[in-house]
Amino acid sequence: MRARVTVYPRPEILDPQGKAIHQALGRIGIEGVEKVRAGKSFEIDLSHQDPEEATKVLERICQKLLANTVVEDYEVELLPGGAG
């Protein structure tokens, strides 16, 4: 089963990368961009077939390593048609 995990800085935490990208977009003349948040995306292949079990493992992966929950939020998404 394949999953995607995205990790973003929490809204109240300063996101210098997002801010820098936002400023750069202004410099190249792209208008109408109000905010950019820069995060990370992970594609994970699991041997688990049961979505519930896979979600449990992914939660653990996020809590233990992929996100620092003091300053980051994460989302877990199971992808259809992932490698079985």
Place this chain on the structure above:
Amino acid sequence: MKAGVIVFPGSNCDHDVYHVFRHVLGQEVEFLWHQEEDLASCDLVVLPGGFSYGDYLRSGALAALSPVMAAVQRHAERGGLVLGICNGFQILLEAGLLPGALVPNRSLRFECRDVWLRVERTDLPFTSGYKDRDVVRIPVAHMDGNFQASASTLDDLEDSNQVVFRYVDESGAVSSAANPNGSARNIAGLTNAEGNVLGMMPHPERCVEELLGNTDGLALFSGLIRETVGILQQEVAS
């Protein structure tokens, strides 16, 4: 007294810390590889600065999971002394030995310069060599030194007097201009509730010799050694 300096892949201040203990202060010291599972009976463990695991994922995140960190955790739980400097501080936070997190600097730049620190308490082994409210000049060199925690955690840290060093100006006043990275409440270093684990972003090991123009960091190490020897003597006596 025996100090241990942990070496992670990518540590780069390990030799500086070793130099302070062995050559400047004449103490027994050894390197401990990150895959070690015991601390070779070291009384004090130092997690040095650098870029462990290339700062992959988050600064300190991967190093926090290395085998030696389980031993550091046990050492800390037994009341053993642990000092984390710069990347070492990041690792202590990621390992949950100290509260909060370090995020990228407010300036979006790597900050490498001398800063002024106020010593907020001197009742710890780490700061016994300083006088209360001393203002000292110590260099910082980091990209992710912006200390953040929830408002309630910050209040708890203040209430329980766990802030050990604060960024100040030369006169000792806290200000935003004196804060090199945007850290909440100008926090440059903090300890755990028990006072045996210290994490700090500035590098005291880089200012311990007249030859290099600044010795403000020396009192941290000499005080630490004096206190550790004192604690060991008490243990032997009892």
